[in-house]
Amino acid sequence: MQALTDGSRLMTESLVRSGADVFIGYPITPANNLYAYSKNRFKTFLAAPDEITTMQWMCGFSIAGHLPVTATSFPGFSLMMESINMAYMMELPMVIVLVQRLGPSTGTATCGAQGDLTLLEGMLSGGYNLPVLATSKANDCWTLAEKAVKTANKLRSPVVFLTSKEEMMTQFSFDLGLLEEISPVKRTFYSSDETYYPYKRDENAIPAFLPVSSNKHQVRITASTHNEQGILEGISEAALKNTLMISEKIEKNLGSYLDYELDEKEDAEILLVSWGVTANAVREAARELNNSGKTVSTFIPKTLLPLADVYVDIITKYKHIVFAEENHNSQLKKLIYGARVPSNVHCVNKIGRMIDPMEIIEEVKKHG
Amino acid sequence: MDNQFIINEPLPFCKGCGHTVVSKSTEKALQKLQLNPRDVVLVTDIGCHGIIDKAFATHTVHGLHGRSVALGSGISAGLDNPDKKVIVFVGDGGATIGMQHLIDASHNGFNMTVVIHNNMLYGMTGGQPSEFTPEGFKTPTLPEGAQHAGYDICALASEAGAAYVKRISAIGDISDELAEAFSRKGFSLLEIMEICPSYGVKSNPGLKLKQLMKNAGLDEKVYADKEPRAYKTEERSETSSLLSSKLKIEKNYDSKLSKPIRMFLSGSAGEGVQAAAELFIRAGMKSGLQVTKKGSYPVTVGVGFSASHLILSPDEILYSDSPQPDVMIVSSKDGLSFARKQVEKLDENKLLFIDDSLELPETKAKVVSLPFREEAGARNAMIYALFHYLNQSGFMPMEALKEVFGNSKISGNKKLSELVSGKF
Ligand SMILES: Cc1ncc(C[n+]2csc(CCOP(=O)(O)OP(=O)(O)O)c2C)c(N)n1
Ligand code: SF4
Secondary structure: OEEEEEHHHHHHHHHHHOOOOEEEEOOOOOOHHHHHHHHHHOOEEEEOOOHHHHHHHHHHHHHOOOOEEEEEOHHHHHHHHHHHHHHHHHOOOEEEEEEEEEOOOOOEEEEEOOOOHHHHHHOOOOOOOOOEEEOOOHHHHHHHHHHHHHHHHHHOOEEEEEEEHHHHHOEEEEEHHHOOOOOOOOOOOOOOOOOOOOOOEOOOOOEOOOOOOOOOOOOEEEOOOEOOOOOEOOOOHHHHHHHHHHHHHHHHOHHHHOOEEEEOOOOOOEEEEOOHHHHHHHHHHHHHHHHOOOOEEEEEEOEEEOOOHHHHHHHHOOOEEEEEEOOOOOHHHHHHHOOOOOOOEEEEEOOOOOOOHHHHHHHHHOOO | OOOOOEOOOOOOOOOOOHHHHHHHHHHHHHHHOOOOHHHEEEEEOOOHHHHHHHHEOOEEEEOOOOOHHHHHHHHHHHHOOOOOEEEEEEEHHHHHHOHHHHHHHHHHOOOEEEEEEEOOEEOOOOOEEOOOOOOOOOEOOEOOOOOOOOOOHHHHHHHHOOOEEEEEEOOOOOHHHHHHHHOOOOEEEEEEEOOOHHHHHHHOOOOOHHHHHHHHOOOOOEEEEOOOOOOOOOOOOOOOOOOOHHHEOOOOOOOOOOOOEEEEEEEEOOOOHHHHHHHHHHHHHHOOOEEEEEEEOOOOOOOOEEEEEEEEEOOOOOOOOOOOOOEEEEOOHHHHHHHHHHHHHOOOOOEEEEEOOOOOOOOOOEEEEEOHHHHHOHHHHHHHHHHHHHHHHOOOOHHHHHHHHHOOHHHHOHHHHHHHHHHO
């Protein structure tokens, strides 16, 4: 069934079908479509008076056993940051959709960008990671939204779902018949009669969850450094271990939410790498190049953080690697290579507009 | 009386700290109300008062500095259960940085009780003044004393809609006052005045709390006591899918298009540019084409330019921008100033439709200059221009555009409808 839609509509519908039950938000362009759709679609919708309140309410709802979602852009996200650290530390399931726009600061609200990846990498004090998933095409709004909800529940963690203005606001024709069935997340809460330890972990380092509605067990939720009972303990061995185990949980279970698209062509010596809104320009550039007899492979990571080892394995096989990102400093490249970028790594960067596939093709042509 | 709620002693406060009075009286108050520890959620802020959570047998949530009221609001709304009591312990410091949350919770009437431990300074960080520090009150970092009065949170919360508000001092047994506040539905607030022995007493030797309150006009009294407007969380059982069959666009025409057409429409905000663009791509879909529409506009939607990039293609569209459009349609002055550079870059294979009232920029493109605005009116100039463009290019049936136009609100404009049916 062909329909005219936008990414926000697909994403909202998928989030709800996946089992997210509350949307809490504060308006900001370019996340407003998500806000508007959510108002009609979520079981519960709350308009918060600001983004700090948004995140705190979300944490409250999560503590009460709900699975909340919000959508914002950098100015709002930056206000949420301390509370997202809190949600990480408390280990509260929720999804935060970050719709990138041109920064710094309030920047240009109506212009897209891919400028917030390195921010996400460094946003937790101590350098820990949250799962970050990123849309790269229309269908991702559907499948990754489900993955975001289910990962948040499974890992008992906030998940950042990264996207951008054009991905959320551009309208496009789309065959709704292609959308896969989504089953709602099954939430299981701690049910044993034995004493409940809110941060005692299973073999996957994931602690069982119990909302504060429990009539049976005491639930302690804490943002400060705490032991497995949820008791603030300063730098005791047990408390520091718990802090490390939260990050262990995110890293260890990466396999369960790892997602990327790899189109490898035999004999290709050049790999095009991108994510988010520029992924389609890369796909189009590759289609043109491959049609014209110049073979290139493409690699589109969708799970951006934590970075998977396999990404490095994929990339290092190639003679030339071309990164295309709508930012000024190739943030994915920066995450992968740090300060020392090998000379066979090349970049196409633009700010203020989408990267044209022609610009990627021109860069490729420079390298054989 | 045995403790049921405080299970870890000694309490973590300096000798003589009012926070101890509040905690011990809370134990008593909860017992008086015959609450079960599992029916109470104690949310604590960051500050000396906040490290109490480990002493309590209730559910406990220890959050950020200043955010406990918002966090408690979320828990209360999330539980949405009048049998569960959400209590927030916050300091005057937390109430200062998180004032918005207090006003907001009062305003919304969240079911909870906020207990402000007002010792008129930041205890945990070494005795700096807060916005609650009364005139003349000294602290270690403010030896000259506060220059003006502090916030009257009781007055503010009452004004914002709190159901029950009272100010008391942390002297003796205050369990009756706490029990009264805890038993209220909706939002209740108790401001409890204290002097911090470690910083407040030392900086203000000989000062008596009661005297200070009297001088500062901080009366011990009930500020609000009214029928609660208790918050109820909206929870709809069924909402309708965003992907209903109403979205379906049936293909009932054929297009001759063999490669994508990229279009750039530029006009003025409020002149129906986006709506016209959407009609055009809907017609494309009716003709079996794939389409994208990317909008560009300033943040204020009612002024300045409004532009739309369209792609119509027989095949899947990946990249949805059109930096080198095949066709540009410019319907207004604002539209021209936004699109001028692009117009100038068009080559001889490109097409420009432009309103004839506009000064024509230098361009190699084939130009069609017609009185769109004059004939159809400013608000309909873009859709009218699109009719002209389709009439000339013919890449999809005119009937497709006429059909979507006929089903749209715009066709309610009689003049435009007649113009369209007469010409095309
Ligand atoms: C966002 C933020 N800013 C500053 C601090 C540092 N801080 C910790 S407690 C506190 C003030 C505590 O004063 P109050 O809330 O009155 O509680 P008290 O210690 O007096 O009980 C401050 C400023 C912090 N933890 N977080
Ligand atoms: S520093 Fe002051 S507020 Fe903090 S515990 Fe000691 S007496 Fe109480």
